[in-house]
Amino acid sequence: MAFTPTGKHLILGTWHDGAGSFMSSPAQGEPMTVQLGSADLIARAAEAAEEAFLSYGYSPREDRARFLEAIAEEIEARGPEITAIACAESGLPAARIEGERGRTTGQLRLFAAHIRKGDYLDRRHDPALPGRKPLARPDLRMIERPIGPVAVFGASNFPLAFSVAGGDTASALAAGCPVVVKGHEAHPGTSEIVACAIAAAIERCGVAPGVFSLVQGGTREVSAALVTHPLIRAVGFTGSLGAGRALFDLCAARPEPIPFFGELGSVNPMFLLPEAMSARAVAIGSGWAGSLSMGAGQFCTNPGIAIARSDQAEPMIEAAVAALASVGAQTMLTEGMAEAYRRGTDRIAAQPGVTRLFGRPTNDRSAKPYLFHVAAEDFIANPVLSEEVFGPVGLLVTVSSEAQMIALANGFAGQLTATLHMDAGDSALARRLLPILERKAGRVMANGFPTGVEVCDSMVHGGPYPASTNFGATSVGTLAIRRFLRAVCYQNIAIELLPEDLR
Template sequence: MATSEMTAVFAPHGKHLIAGEWVGTEQTFRSEPASGPAHDFSVGTPDLVDRACEAAEAAFWSYGYTTREERAAFLEAIADEIEARGAAITEIGTQETGLPAARLEGERGRTTGQLRLFAFHIREGEYLDRRHDKALPDRKPLPRPDIRMMQRPVGPVAVFGASNFPLAFSTAGGDTAAALAAGCPVVVKGHSAHPGTGEIVAEAVQAARERLGLHPGVFSLVQGGNRKVGEALVTHPRIKAVGFTGSLGGGRALFDLCAARPEPIPFFGELGSVNPMFLLPEAVAARGDAIAEGWAGSLTMGAGQFCTNPGIAVVRADQAQGFAEATKAALAKVGTQVMLTDGIAKAYRDGTARIAGGTGVRELLTTTCDQRQASPQLFIVQGSDWVGNHALAEEVFGPLGLVVTVADEDEMIAVAKSFEGQLTATLHMDAGDAALARRLLPVLERKAGRVLANGFPTGVEVSDAMVHGGPYPASTNFGATSVGTMSIRRFLRPVSYQNIPEGVLPDDLN
């Protein structure tokens, strides 16, 4: 077992983890923490990417054929080692991101919890989707051979750390955990917003790997570097799939590179979503103020820096004024919050200006945001001005809300149909709204990966039934999820075994 939680101050050494060795480079970059000291980190290079990818391929020939128990033990060991470094992770994570300690501690629990859940899931074996068509030698006019099928790992996987989740969607987050559970070595491109957090989590993975005697190429971390480093990673011939959470522009560029390779590979990118809420009349009449209060809380949680941030509320025009005023009052109580990076803060200011300049848009609550600070913003627009104005439907990463008013049920349906792909869509409804909800549900399930009622989407449960994905541009593969046990399936492919003797078949098929 791992040692008890370490309490010593963590001092980053600023190196990359390449095939079990900590490697430095001459060029460095300096972190830009929200508070506390800055640190120097080695800059990644295409050469380091090549070394990591070749090591991952070498590791696949052993790790890809480990037992489910061996991989489950690895996932659990990583969780143990992360928890052993809990205090140090919280310290540097809060400094780098500006997130409060309670948020980092909760995210750490989510990270270790999903590692342990995936361990349990692969031990059960259902994810293999094993099937067996027994031989029918006497079938006429032709006999049927014995055919077995199960899922097999695809090979080395590239993972890009996310800016807004330094633990749960980064170094040992959901993409890494899913790939390792599937039997795929991982090369992580760390996010420069939290390199110290990435380094200490990589130390935890390294300690777990060493404890279990696994091949050193099973996990590597490349820090920093310009766009060429990311391009080198997704175009490397050893990489067979990519997991990404980030901006639409950056993700689309990497997606296009994956498709243009001599051997195209799947790119599982989560790119952007405004997560619309549809407020049905009976629910607004009965509890509109409570819905407004809940929306304000969800909208400003973590300075609005969640991919499931519900940025749009669609409401009937005759109910919109009261709902908007209640939302404004709730948002006015929220102070400024520190954003993850200066770049994200600037993008929030630019996005606010874009929304404010839209045709027919009226300001309800606006404030000035300085440097890395963010304050809530609230706007309102008629549905007739909303439909067809693509700029109003683009994600603003931060605590900005837009109320879209509609004249009647038909216009609400038309607005729903105008949305692009989303991670989530929400119905706020009472019993008397059931008929309208039934009209909306076929539209929303076509638009989103998760449809919820009478809640807020900023909580994403890590479970068997969760889908965190959706039609483009929410994600680049609508058949996949980046959260929950089904996320493991992204890094597997089906293989049929025809008339293979039992003594030769993989152990999982015997």
């Protein structure tokens, strides 16, 4: 029997109505009635999470690893149903959803393997030195411990990998932290079926049911109630700069401020160096077009800006325009995103010195790609041009000298990624740019396109503000678990009283 979403909230293993409802807005098919979240539901979920922390936060790593693997198995068991619901709600093609589902289960298993190793605990021991002069040293042991209940916000552009059972949830559960998820209004049915998978894993593994709750959204008050609830100890968020900054400010204004790990926005600049452009400008241009239009440009790593020397730009422009001309209208995740994309491309086109190289407008939930050009002087003079427009739009900035390219690099705000397209003869310029770019971005790459984020130990998906609100953190890869841990030092504590992992 096919899964039929109820639109309800999951708290303590049971499904609850809300105080009102709203209608979803799927890309295909009939809308569904979704129960509104509320401050009361958030409070019940947070209290359940705190109660669950008393057992789950102190459970053996092996138990948590098996729980993460059980979630992955339950998601896979619902694979075809998840694909059908997610495609209808998001408008994304089945291949994309299936790939994202594989990433979701893969990162759950990655975290299971990671916590089994135990390296993330960063255990340290300085034995007592009672005879040390002039002062004796006590016995000191340090370990990373889970912080408590974590709030996670489902992301609109990744209904699986950055949502209910996505990277924030997986890393928090791996750390030993219960999770309260606010589902995204764009895909409530997808959120619910994934929550069912987690609930089934909770029952299989005998985990405290308060370890996971799903509260559907619908109002800003739900978000505010979640990040300001005194039992919530940290927040994971992927979304817009405006919404993320508002939630970040709420976290900071709490009587006891908490960390807000928000991924907010990035234009992911690419620097096209002279030797590389001389050798392969056409390939770079067509590759850029493919990357920025992939998935209707709805990726946080979309390479929205490319910087090249003005006397080398023409072949790349021709190749990019030719590639974009074959890209048809693509459905965007929500009607609001489509409207924001139209406003964003109109805003770019209206700026002084900007030339539209390619672009076709739409008036519905779809988007078609745009390509614009501006000289470096006008780009530097107009900060609006360095703001993210979420969708398949690219801006080529042309420079007249290496000094101007370096000045542009220095002028960028924080980014998720920065890219150097270079050949061997570009090493001297790359050597000057790299120290600048590593201060601007969490991931610096060469000769590729940043769309596509490998889930592994060494990945950093974060960066200085406004790319993220915490430049020392990542939301992808095993280092993400550190966001939900804190170091505790035990001084002269008897061995039998210490955490099992520190004995």
